[in-house]
Amino acid sequence: MNYSWLLKMAWRDSRKNRSRLLLFMSSIVLGIAALVAINSFGDNMQQEINSEAKKLLGADLVIESRQPFAPSVIDFFDSLGGEKSEEVSFASMVLFPKNGGTRLVQVRAISGDFPYYGEIEATPQTASTSFRQEQRALVDRTLLLQYKATPGDSVKIGNLTFPIEGSVSKVPGESELTMSVAPPVFIPLSYLEATGLLQKGSRINYKIYFKFPENANVDQLLENTIEPRLTAEEVRYDTVSERKREIGETYENLTGFLNLVAFVALLLGCIGVASSVHIYIKEKVASVAILRCLGGKGNQGLGIYLIQIAAMGLIGSLLGTLLGVLVQFMLPELFSGFLPVDVTITLSWRAIAQGVLVGVIISLLFALLPLLAIRKISPLTALRASFTHEHQSRDYIRMVVIGLIILFVAGFSFLQLEEPEDALFFTGGILLAFLILTGISGLMIWLIRRYFPVGWSYIWRQSLSNLYRPNNQTLVLVITIGLGTALITTLFFVQNLLLEKVALTGRDNQPNMVLFDIQSEQKEAIADITRDFDLPVMQEVPIVTMRLEAIKGKSVNQIKEDTTSHISRWVLNREYRVTYRDSLIDSETLVEGKWQGKVQSPQDSIFISLEDDIAESMGVGIGDQVTFNVQGAIMDTYVGSTRKIDWQRVQTNFLVLFPEGVLERAPKFHVLITRVDSAQVAADYQQAVVQQFPNVSIIDLNLILKTLNDIVSKISFVIRFMAFFSIVTGIVVLIGSVIISKYQRIQESVLLRTIGASRKQILSINALEYFFLGSLAALTGVFIALLGSWGLARFNFETPFSPSFLPILISYLAITLMTIVIGLSNTRSIVNNPPLEVLRKDT
């Protein structure tokens, strides 16, 4: 094949069509832009994580435990050399005496010079070190803003009141998001004891931060020296490389997910390309037929237009890439709440190359679907314009192209998700959505033709028939606008679903406040305060902490050493928080066995009840022996029953339930559950409890809802930002389709004008046609969103789904109106000018 001639012909033929060809390709610009922006940002992020890795940990090594380190272990740590800092952290209430505000926070008591890399960003900056010298606290900036406190005010933590030295806005390795879930309050470790908050039963984290000399090999030190020494201890290590890997993976997952959202926008654009090319090629049939008469071969005709489309795909991809490079400058701001590092934006050539390559390949693959028809154009068409082939044989190359498109989508999603099942799920989901949209649009067309309302007025009949006439835009617009609508509406539903799910738990007189870490001697007094506030004491639950000693007579250590054992480490290592009572409560359903609520004599066997999943994880069934270490006392028990638990309630639920008569004398703490309806009463009640019993922590469902709302809003803002690319792509495709259809519709509208149709009649026909199209697309999109959200609610969140209809109505109206407006903008030039002028100008 003479490629230089093909290039020449492609160039010549494009001269009169370049603006239209560019219009086709404008559909992919936004998809590529989104893809390049996310990829490039991801690369910058990864680079930042690599170069700032030590700052993410703040040290070379962190060793963490749920129990205080034994003196011998501390001696061992001292022998390792280098510098070290200690941190003890736990959740606790704080009180701002200035206004009586109380809040559950993460108290972090530290000693030493942590962080060794990076810094705690504080205002004033000196506060990050000066608070360590005296009885002072460094408080989360947002917390101070919420409680209208400023440096110089004070905060009461446990029994001690700390002057606030400054506000903290950033901690190494933590994002705004994590800080908003558990706002940190730093105090010097030397004052922790005096707060009185270190009590048995509290969930406390102990950490040692190490800084080793520059040339030390931390991973080797960990493997050869530290791990062998600490095998018996329940400790966790975190090194710079480990933290780098963890954070890298997390953000890789995030960018992978967002890449897929961008990819959907690109796919929508490609459908626009395919549709435009389809119409373009129809207009080129005569030229190709002439070329064939003159001796041109089928593949030469295909080659000419393939080159044009490839060139336009390249230009579209380059434009998209350029836009993507610009968009990525907005991303650090967009993601600011999520990022543990400040990302500096630089050009990522990998992302740029990927964007251009993906753009060219996918636009070519989609354009090939209509382009392949060129090979079948008969030269006889030049003699007879109406000539069509008698027998169109099955085009296997077309099948191959469809296969390649599916493969490309699956391959791309696999690269992003790295799990074959997830990639298949994504590809299947996209295919299903396409099939539903195609099916509904086909059904609609069929229904209109089958039950065409012949008695309607001409204007209605004409606009309805426009939906199925040759070269109609019904399918492509329903797919692009419908999928965009489906994306945005699903997002909205899921966001509401999440919030609704949490809000549901506190409705209908269900408990909405949990007080925990109550010591036995405080139990009555707190119940009295609760009643004084006219609040119900809905549950008072004793909690005993214990660890697993053995399963079916085999010790935990033996199980750990047994390589054939399938029991997870977390089952063996975790601290079990257990309660005892004589009966099951309404969130529990017996699955197997029999619940025995009381042990009559100390000699009797103890039959416990396990949550069914943990029983499976432990590999035990009814009658099996499970041995616990109850704070030093070894206790043999037997599985008497298994239960299913409804975790979706604000109340205490337990994996392990003991009968009465066993744990009453064990050291324990208590949980009290109540319901508060007024925000003011809730604040006053919390203040009263914290003032008298500063060790008691309170979880307020309203606070959780608020925090969750903040988080979900931030996340959904990011997703909406990405979905915005899909919506705008849908609009671009719509505009493109409308402009392209202009070339086809113009003749007819002008003819109508010539034979006397009024401006109003033509506008009405077009407005109704775009009303039908917009309505159909929007309703189909909403239908898919409802279906998807229902599926998520039913199978993923396991919660009832009751969508609100106002947003559905708003999105339906907005999308339909937009479609009509864009559609009509096309008609204006036809109706506002004399027919002959329009014909001369536009044809």
Added chain:
Amino acid sequence: MTTSILETQALTKIYRSGDKTLTVLDNVNVTIQPGDTCAIVGPSGSGKTTLLGLCAGLDRASSGSVFLNGVRLDELTEDQRAEVRNQYVGFIFQSFNLMPSLTALENVMVPLELRGEKNVGKRALALLEKVGLAERKNHYPAQLSGGEQQRVSIARAFSNQPKILFADEPTGNLDEETGSHIEKLIFDLNKEASTTLVMVTHDMELAHKTQRIIQIKGGKIVQERLVNESVSARR
């Protein structure tokens, strides 16, 4: 092997639509010698254009054979027939069929370029000069009148020095005066290049300017005669 430039043997074309069949050409035998000029005439729907399309290798017959310059077309693939057209055939259409996105000069160059020939611009320009349109070489078809478009089309038809020229109602879309100019141009150039001319036309006056008239009706040749000679009826 035949010495004729074009020969059809029992050429039949049947269109099928579901259970129905429509015989457009029925057992047509035509032989045309090199250098002959010939007109195919007949009423609308008689099969003239179908016969022209089959003879030029634009379509396949349902049965029968077409030999063009000794090459049996029905044994060739579509691409092979395209090559034959490029080597031996020139076309003039009723609706001119210029490629709208190419200039006049580029339209004339295409058949030569398809052959892979280099520096074809000069030859194409010379042809445009012959048809009197050298000055409008850079104009697009839409910028030319009907007569001018047909002149470009004639220049294109002769550009690859065809052995046989097929013309489908070459003056059908033109006014009388322009039409007669185009007729003259076709016959002059044809004579100069000694090309065989096969022309489909309704215009009996035009048909009489050829050496031989083949009349078709209902897909069959009903009359075949040399111009200025007695009628030989065929049934």
